[in-house]
Amino acid sequence: MRQRFMLCLAIAMMAMVVMAQEKKRGLWACKSIDEKKVFVSWRMRGTDDPLNTTYKLYANDKLVKTLHDRTNAALATSYASATFRLEVLNADGTIIDSQDDVKCDAKFFHHIKLDYPGDYTMKDGTAVTYTPGDCSSYDMDGDGEQEIIMKWEPSNAGAVCTPTGPQIVDCYKLDGTRLWRIDFGPNVLAGCRFTFLCYDFDGDGKGELIGKTAQGSKDATGEYLHTGPAATADHSKSSVNASGVITSGGKEWLTCFNGVTGHELATIDYWPLFSIRSNWDDRSGKSDGAAYGHRGNWFKGCVAFLDVNDKPTPCAVTVRGIYTYSYAAAYSWDGAELKVQWKHTSDKKGQGIYAEGAHSLTVGDMDGDGFDEVMVGAAAIDHDGKLLWRTGLGHGDATHLSDFDPDNEGMEVFIITEETEAQYDAALIDAKTGNILVGKPQTGGDTARGLALDCDSKYDGAEFMEMSDANLMTSKGEVIAPWKAGSVGSSSINYAIYWDGDLLREYHDRSHVDKWNATSKAWDRTCTLYQFGYGANSVNGTKYNPNLQCDLYGDWREEVVYWAQNNGNYYLTIFTTTTESQYKLPWLRDDHTYDMAIVWQNCGYNQPPHLGYSPVTYYKQLKEQATAIRQVNNTVSAPRYYDLTGRPLANPNHSGIFIEQLSDGTGRIIHR
Numbered sequence: 001m002r003q004r005f006m007l008c009l010a011i012a013m014m015a016m017v018v019m020a021q022e023k024k025r026g027l028w029a030c031k032s033i034d035e036k037k038v039f040v041s042w043r044m045r046g047t048d049d050p051l052n053t054t055y056k057l058y059a060n061d062k063l064v065k066t067l068h069d070r071t072n073a074a075l076a077t078s079y080a081s082a083t084f085r086l087e088v089l090n091a092d093g094t095i096i097d098s099q100d101d102v103k104c105d106a107k108f109f110h111h112i113k114l115d116y117p118g119d120y121t122m123k124d125g126t127a128v129t130y131t132p133g134d135c136s137s138y139d140m141d142g143d144g145e146q147e148i149i150m151k152w153e154p155s156n157a158g159a160v161c162t163p164t165g166p167q168i169v170d171c172y173k174l175d176g177t178r179l180w181r182i183d184f185g186p187n188v189l190a191g192c193r194f195t196f197l198c199y200d201f202d203g204d205g206k207g208e209l210i211g212k213t214a215q216g217s218k219d220a221t222g223e224y225l226h227t228g229p230a231a232t233a234d235h236s237k238s239s240v241n242a243s244g245v246i247t248s249g250g251k252e253w254l255t256c257f258n259g260v261t262g263h264e265l266a267t268i269d270y271w272p273l274f275s276i277r278s279n280w281d282d283r284s285g286k287s288d289g290a291a292y293g294h295r296g297n298w299f300k301g302c303v304a305f306l307d308v309n310d311k312p313t314p315c316a317v318t319v320r321g322i323y324t325y326s327y328a329a330a331y332s333w334d335g336a337e338l339k340v341q342w343k344h345t346s347d348k349k350g351q352g353i354y355a356e357g358a359h360s361l362t363v364g365d366m367d368g369d370g371f372d373e374v375m376v377g378a379a380a381i382d383h384d385g386k387l388l389w390r391t392g393l394g395h396g397d398a399t400h401l402s403d404f405d406p407d408n409e410g411m412e413v414f415i416i417t418e419e420t421e422a423q424y425d426a427a428l429i430d431a432k433t434g435n436i437l438v439g440k441p442q443t444g445g446d447t448a449r450g451l452a453l454d455c456d457s458k459y460d461g462a463e464f465m466e467m468s469d470a471n472l473m474t475s476k477g478e479v480i481a482p483w484k485a486g487s488v489g490s491s492s493i494n495y496a497i498y499w500d501g502d503l504l505r506e507y508h509d510r511s512h513v514d515k516w517n518a519t520s521k522a523w524d525r526t527c528t529l530y531q532f533g534y535g536a537n538s539v540n541g542t543k544y545n546p547n548l549q550c551d552l553y554g555d556w557r558e559e560v561v562y563w564a565q566n567n568g569n570y571y572l573t574i575f576t577t578t579t580e581s582q583y584k585l586p587w588l589r590d591d592h593t594y595d596m597a598i599v600w601q602n603c604g605y606n607q608p609p610h611l612g613y614s615p616v617t618y619y620k621q622l623k624e625q626a627t628a629i630r631q632v633n634n635t636v637s638a639p640r641y642y643d644l645t646g647r648p649l650a651n652p653n654h655s656g657i658f659i660e661q662l663s664d665g666t667g668r669i670i671h672r
Contacts, residue, residue, distance in 0.1 A: 024144035025097060026553040026587065027086045030105035031077070032578040033527070038079045038104055039578035041072035041554035042086050045097075046590035051626055052091035059084055071555040071584045080104050108578045109533045112176045114570040117152055120165040128165035129155045132563035132570055133191075133539055134602035135548035138198040140171055140179065140207035140259035146552050147179065148172045148561070148572060149198050149209065151602070153539070157191030161245050161293035164190040166216075169209070171262065172572070174553075180262025182209070185216030187239035187250050192359075192540060195301035195603040197316050198259065202335035207259035210316040210333065212270055212299050214239055215251045220262025225255060228267040245293040247274050254318070256333050266338045272320060272327045282324050282349075298322050302361040302600040304372035305592070306341060306383050308332050315341055317374055322357035323395055324349075328374070328381055342385030352387050353379040355394055358415070359605040362401045363596040364612055366411060366431040372596065373431075375399060378415055380434065389434025393427060394419035398494075400452040401431060401593065402610035404462035405475040406617055408437060411593070412475075416450035416466050417442075425468040426450050428475065438477040443468045451608075453496035453505040454616060455516035456480060461614070463516075465493045472516075486522025488514050492544045495608040498557045498588075500526055501581030503615040508608070510544045511536040511562060529562065533573050536562035545606040547572060550598050551588035555581065558588065558609075585615055 026043040040057060044050070057065040057073055059082035065073045085100035120128040133153030137146045150172065154165030167190035171179040188194065196211040215233045217225050224235045230253060239250030252270040257263065280296030281288035288295035300319040305312040319328045330341040346352030358377030366373040371383035377399055379390035393415065400414040411431040417424060424439035425447045450466035461475035465483045472483040484491070490510055497508035500515060507514040507523060511530040514523040530536040538544040548561040557577045564571045589595045593612030601609060 025086055025088065025099045027084060027099040027102045028554040028576065029084050029102055030108050030576065030578065031080065032074065033108050036077065038075040038077060039072065040075060040084055043555065043587040044071050044584045046586040048088070049091060050622055054089040056087040056089065057084065061085065069584065070582055072581055074580050107533070108576055110574045111533065112148065112172050112174065112572040112574070114572060115170065115178050116570055117168045117181070120154065122163065122165070126156065130165070130168070132547060132572060134606065135561055135572070136196065136198045136602050137548060137550050137552055137598060138207040140198065142206040145174060148548070149196065150547065150572065151194065151196065154190050161189060161297045163240050163246060166190065167194050169196055179260065180220035182220050182257060182262050183218045184211070184213060185218060187214035187216045187246065188212060189246055189297055192604055193298050195299055197301050197303050197599055199303045199314050199599055201314050201316070201333035204335060208265065208333060209257040209259055211255060213253045213255040213267065217255070219257060219264040225264050225267050227264055229253060229269055230267045241290055243291040245290065246297065247290045247293040254331065254338065256338055268338045271329050271343060277325055280321065280325055295323055296321065298604065300361050300603050302363050302374060302603060303596060304363045304374055304383070306330055307371050308341060312371055319357070319361060319376055322359065324355050326353045326357050326376065328385070330385060344381055344385045353381060353390065356390050357395060358399050359397055360399060360603050360607050361600050362399045362607070363600060364401050364411060364593040368410060368432065375401060375413060391429060391434055391436065393417050393422045393424060397448060397605055398450045398607060400607065400610060402452065402462070402612060403614045403617065404428065404452055405437065406461050406614060411612060412437065414450065414452040414464060416447035418446045420444055426464070426466040440466065440469060440477065449491065449493045451493040451496060453507065454614065455504050455507065456518045457504060458518050467491065467493065481521035486517065486520070487525035488523040492542070494543050494545060495549060497549060497560065499577045501557065501579045501583065503583060503619060508549070508560065511538060529560070529575050534564035534566040534571055536573060537564060538562065540606060543605060548601065549608060556585035556588055557581065583619065585618065
């Protein structure tokens with residue numbers, strides 16, 4: 001009973017965190033893929049009572065749909081020239097939210113034309129070109145609409161830490177307006193090592209960007225950084241040492257930038273500096289120092305809600321090191337100052353997060369204490385910077401966090417491993433304790449790729465794919481069938497997406513979407529995105545990642561962003577599903593785990609965002625809740641109320657949003 005109640009409570013709490021910076025309903029209209037209908041969709045919010053909220057859709061101020069059970073509608077093509085408006089009503093019929101003045105896009109994809117930064121010439125005369133790279137999204141200017149923040153990928157960004165073209169980051173509105181451009185300069189390694197974090201760190205309703213900087217970095221005004229340690233820096237100096245590697249030859253900073261203008265707000269020293277170690281890899285036969293610099297120059301980052309003055313507060317967390325030595329630090333931005341919250345050192349073999357790192361980070365409240373933990377790979381850091389748990393499984397390239405096993409309380413972690421001495425090729429781990437629930441025995445090699453997704457309705461929980469085994473497996477480790485079947489023959493296994501409208505997830509790879517057929521035990525091709533518009537180019541080489549996957553607008557299904565080129569111009573193309581769905585889920589970013597995943601998605605080797613809960617379980621609980629409400633609606637004399645932090649309240653007589661717990665232990669969101 002309590003688990004069902006806490007699901008509603010958790011969703012409501014996370015919705016309030018985001019509510020301040022995202023007021024609009026993401027109302028979106030476009031032609032369907034086959035262009036035979038006009039598809040309109042919008043957001044349910046985590047604060048909407050899922051059983052007692054009404055959505056009224058207007059076209060040219062005429063009511064065309066009144067809906068309770070879904071957040072999308074398919075209309076005749078005669079509405080292609082209409083202007084749409086949405087009203088959201090509570091159980092009393094009071095309008096609690098609205099959005100208007102939305103026109104219909106001519107296609108199911110939306111182009112954003114990019115402003116090419118120009119070619120760059122290295123000191124040795126090498127010409128560097130750019131292509132669109134990893135993206136993030138956030139409401140940077142506070143107008144209620146997500147912006148796209150994109151890093152340009154220089155052509156010489158690669159696996160070795162030799163100098164690259166400057167890392168350039170742009171911010172675009174959905175209509176193509178560029179808000180700003182930041183040039184991080186020649187002393188910051190570009191590519192997958194560079195992570196940028198976009199979030200509302202100070203709670204003013206607008207986003208900021210925090211990233212690693214150095215001498216030579218400029219803000220969006222075109223001026224060199226000039227606060228803190230940057231005030232006295234010589235920006236003409238190079239960080240490239242005599243071996244041609246960016247290591248300890250220059251300054252290393254962390255800078256917070258204004259999300260509306262891109263100008264510098266504050267700069268502090270980055271911790272730890274590369275020089276904290278002379279060798280970043282002490283494995284047998286390995287060496288990583290000033291002549292190589294590969295292991296010590298991975299700059300991973302994420303946002304986590306940590307304990308700042310007894311309050312969950314979004315903080316930037318940076319992690320340096322993967323294979324052996326690892327360091328982490330947490331920073332808060334209060335609108336005036338970047339402050340260090342804690343530092344974590346793991347420099348001893350077999351202890352802490354030493355040698356447990358992946359090429360990405362994952363974040364969520366893994367132990368249920370109201371604060372976030374950071375999963376670095378096969379180990380996790382608690383919200384206070386101390387070790388939560390370590391498995392000893394070592395490095396692996398893919399990590400996933402969600403409620404994958406409904407029989408295990410809380411969330412689970414799915415990882416793959418690379419080290420031949422690891423006990424397992426892949427493992428499902430209890431996120432709170434680090435206990436291994438299911439392990440796939442070691443076969444002696446680098447597993448390389450692995451994915452978790454709930455794609456088969458015949459089995460409870462999520463299913464798993466990983467490169468050392470040819471089979472799709474259940475959350476208990478049981479074999480279902482070979483996963484390279486039907487329309488899927490590739491081996492990227494990197495992404496999963498909510499696309500077709502049921503509560504299961506689809507396989508997303510190489511610019512196409514595929515649906516698992518539980519009867520034929522094969523994948524059916526749902527959509528081939530690269531056939532539309534100007535095409536759909538992936539990023540990150542053999543990983544075939546999209547530039548971004550996120551619930552950007554419309555209902556709870558995800559949009560996917562790829563880059564394209566046409567007539568010498570570069571574009572980001574946003575693809576959205578136009579399949580009707582009979583289900584409704586809260587805006588995916590109202591779920592905290594998913595919200596954090598969009599922030600860290602550009603970190604290292606990209607991983608797909610996951611919800612912190614199962615949509616299938618969510619709907620089961622809604623049905624149970626609806627039944628319970630009908631049964632006790634006239635018999636409950638004294639229901640208990642809670643505020644959105646979970647604190648018990650007396651029967652509230654003032655306006656607000658509360659949780660009502662019914663006699664059977666279920667809860668529902670109520671508005672007054």
